[in-house]
Amino acid sequence: MHPKTRERLVLTVVGWLAAGLIFFPIFWMILTSFKTEVEAVATPPQLFFTPTLENYITVRERADYVHFAINSIVISVGATLLATLIAVPAAYAMAFFPGKRTKDLLLWMLSTKMMPAVGVLIPIYLLFRDTGAIDTRWGLIVVYTLMNLPIVVWMLYTFFKEVPKDILEAGRMDGAKPKQEVWMLLLPLSLPGIASTALLSIILCWNEAFWSLNLTTSEAAPLTTFIASFSAPEGLFWAKLSAASTIAIAPILVFGWMSQRQLVRGLTFGAVK
Amino acid sequence: MSTIVLKGIQKNYGAVQVIKGIDLSIDDREFCVFVGPSGCGKSTLLRMIAGLEEITAGDLMIDGQRINDVPPSERGLAMVFQSYALYPHMSVADNMGFSLRLAGVPKEERRAKVAEAARILHLDNLLDRKPKELSGGQRQRVAIGRAIVRKPKVFLFDEPLSNLDASLRVQMRIELARLHDELAATMIYVTHDQIEAMTMADKIVVLQSGIVEQAGTPLELYHHPRNQFVAGFIGSPKMNFLPAKVTAVTDTATTIALPSGASLDIPVRAGGQKVGYAVTLGVRPEHMRLAGEGELLGEVMVVERLGGETFLYTQLNDGTMLIVQADGEIPTGVHERISIKLDPAACHLFDGEGLAIERMERHPLANLRRLPTRKAS
Numbered sequence: 289m290h291p292k293t294r295e296r297l298v299l300t301v302v303g304w305l306a307a308g309l310i311f312f313p314i315f316w317m318i319l320t321s322f323k324t325e326v327e328a329v330a331t332p333p334q335l336f337f338t339p340t341l342e343n344y345i346t347v348r349e350r351a352d353y354v355h356f357a358i359n360s361i362v363i364s365v366g367a368t369l370l371a372t373l374i375a376v377p378a379a380y381a382m383a384f385f386p387g388k389r390t391k392d393l394l395l396w397m398l399s400t401k402m403m404p405a406v407g408v409l410i411p412i413y414l415l416f417r418d419t420g421a422i423d424t425r426w427g428l429i430v431v432y433t434l435m436n437l438p439i440v441v442w443m444l445y446t447f448f449k450e451v452p453k454d455i456l457e458a459g460r461m462d463g464a465k466p467k468q469e470v471w472m473l474l475l476p477l478s479l480p481g482i483a484s485t486a487l488l489s490i491i492l493c494w495n496e497a498f499w500s501l502n503l504t505t506s507e508a509a510p511l512t513t514f515i516a517s518f519s520a521p522e523g524l525f526w527a528k529l530s531a532a533s534t535i536a537i538a539p540i541l542v543f544g545w546m547s548q549r550q551l552v553r554g555l556t557f558g559a560v561k
Numbered sequence: 562m563s564t565i566v567l568k569g570i571q572k573n574y575g576a577v578q579v580i581k582g583i584d585l586s587i588d589d590r591e592f593c594v595f596v597g598p599s600g601c602g603k604s605t606l607l608r609m610i611a612g613l614e615e616i617t618a619g620d621l622m623i624d625g626q627r628i629n630d631v632p633p634s635e636r637g638l639a640m641v642f643q644s645y646a647l648y649p650h651m652s653v654a655d656n657m658g659f660s661l662r663l664a665g666v667p668k669e670e671r672r673a674k675v676a677e678a679a680r681i682l683h684l685d686n687l688l689d690r691k692p693k694e695l696s697g698g699q700r701q702r703v704a705i706g707r708a709i710v711r712k713p714k715v716f717l718f719d720e721p722l723s724n725l726d727a728s729l730r731v732q733m734r735i736e737l738a739r740l741h742d743e744l745a746a747t748m749i750y751v752t753h754d755q756i757e758a759m760t761m762a763d764k765i766v767v768l769q770s771g772i773v774e775q776a777g778t779p780l781e782l783y784h785h786p787r788n789q790f791v792a793g794f795i796g797s798p799k800m801n802f803l804p805a806k807v808t809a810v811t812d813t814a815t816t817i818a819l820p821s822g823a824s825l826d827i828p829v830r831a832g833g834q835k836v837g838y839a840v841t842l843g844v845r846p847e848h849m850r851l852a853g854e855g856e857l858l859g860e861v862m863v864v865e866r867l868g869g870e871t872f873l874y875t876q877l878n879d880g881t882m883l884i885v886q887a888d889g890e891i892p893t894g895v896h897e898r899i900s901i902k903l904d905p906a907a908c909h910l911f912d913g914e915g916l917a918i919e920r921m922e923r924h925p926l927a928n929l930r931r932l933p934t935r936k937a938s
Contacts, residue, residue: 452644452646454644454646455646455647455648455649457646458640458642458646458647458648458707460613460632460633460634461611461613461633461634461638461639461640461660462660462663462707462711463634463635463660463663463664464634464663473648476650
């Protein structure tokens with residue numbers, strides 16, 4: 289076998305293994321959601337069984353899925369829009385008018401992501417209590433925006449860096465004001481990057497559980513809270529939990545699947561040049 | 562009218578001074594070329610004139626008005642970038658009309674102006690294309706078209722031809738010269754290619770390490786370089802430099818002795834030279850010929866035949882290398898020994914500091930401009 293062919297074969301196998309490993313929990317969860325509670329905890333685990341929709345019916349009866357789903361959508365999209373709105377000018381300034389401390393600032397922003405969220409739970413909770421933000425959508429939007437802002441700024445910064453400076457300077461020579469420069473040149477040119485940044489931000493918001501569990505009860509609770517409500521209080525019901533989780537991740541899974549090409553293109557942008 | 566005057570222009574990046582006080586004046590409708598090795602500050606200087614770089618100190622005046630703090634778009638300049646810097650997401654027509662669109666020019670008028678520029682540049686059939694569907698030469702023309710549409714007082718070119726292949730470069734060079742004539746605008750052109758500078762410029766400004774080494778017409782720089790750097794930079798192949806010693810000084814000529822023992826009378830002014838001083842003789846490859854009893858003897862190491870002329874890379878007996886231009890028909894081969902005769906009237910002499918010693922006679926064409934002076938229109 290030609291060494292190049294063998295190399296490609298090995299890479300393909302490794303790729304499939306990694307993909308299988310990552311996908312297996314999701315696959316198993318979807319499978320479990322169609323089992324009865326007894327089958328769900330059977331040892332050895334059963335791969336073949338008579339599927340049932342009973343878990344989904346129970347889940348529907350017990351909670352208003354649509355209410356949680358709408359909250360998830362509003363909060364994820366809202367936080368993403370707000371974060372992008374703040375991050376675009378910041379990343380523009382950092383990418384094209386860097387100062388002496390720009391790199392440090394970027395690193396510092398990222399370092400805030402290394403702090404455990406629970407470390408600021410009490411202050412944030414108190415702030416929320418005093419401003420009446422507990423169990424409101426806008427409250428969660430603010431927290432999620434702040435949570436994702438460093439990543440959004442970082443990603444936009446890298447994408448903006450890919451845009452040739454000459455093009456913006458040509459725009460400036462042509463008479464573009466900074467706002468026009470961003471709106472008419474920079475944004476159209478980095479659209480794939482912005483799209484993948486927004487997608488990632490939506491996914492991160494959608495899957496966020498710590499803040500939503502601590503700061504919402506029912507009114508503004510997103511799907512992560514919905515899932516959590518099935519792990520209590522009578523003990524764990526694996527099949528029902530799986531059914532709840534499956535319908536909670538379904539929208540984002542479909543969304544991610546549809547925008548797969550955009551996401552991959554954005555995330556590898558620059559790396560393949 | 563658009564004259565540009567630079568007074569003591571400086572640029573610092575932190576503690577590093579890249580432009581060290583430049584005084585220069587560029588006349589109306591002049592084609593001025595900034596030339597110099599990479600890192601000499603020529604692009605920075607152009608960008609400072611454009612308004613893309615801040616001016617640390619000094620005054621930049623256009624038509625008598627100080628414009629240091631005027632934003633780029635209000636300086637009445639247009640710039641063509643080395644990378645073309647076309648807007649990739651816009652059609653050729655939109656690229657060219659972008660400045661007009663920003664200025665709020667009505668659509669019809671915009672279209673007419675873009676069409677006019679497209680006609681001048683033969684881009685009529687490409688107006689609906691995107692930049693990525695164009696060849697390098699076409700992109701270059703769109704970039705120039707984008708500048709033309711604005712009817713600027715001054716055109717700035719930042720190494721615009723360096724991304725084109727050799728034949729296209731020659732073609733664009735001619736086109737740019739024609740354009741300069743047609744538009745009757747002041748142009749400032751940055752290049753590292755001295756042939757581009759020689760062929761297009763009314764005035765060449767030779768820069769090195771952030772200072773102006775010399776500014777003048779192409780033939781002035783060729784025949785009367787102010788120092789050894791300019792002498793070596795202008796002309797292709799490079800001027801040859803040989804160490805020499807002054808043996809006699811008169812009012813009309815300085816006699817020097819070469820290491821080979823040969824003696825030459827160079828017609829330069831006496832200046833401060835004294836017998837015994839070390840000087841450098843500069844002689845261009847085209848001012849030497851092969852002759853029976855020449856001043857220099859050497860062995861040919863490499864022969865470059867261009868057809869019309871032949872360059873002989875010759876090692877002299879004392880080891881120095883010399884480039885000699887000879888006739889294209891010459892049969893001389895590698896390792897042949899040759900005798901070279903110099904034309905003293907075409908030789909240059911540089912003092913110990915590398916400064917040229919003034920020649921007795923000024924070359925008759927040294928003040929010639931590239932194009933006949935135009936009538937004011």
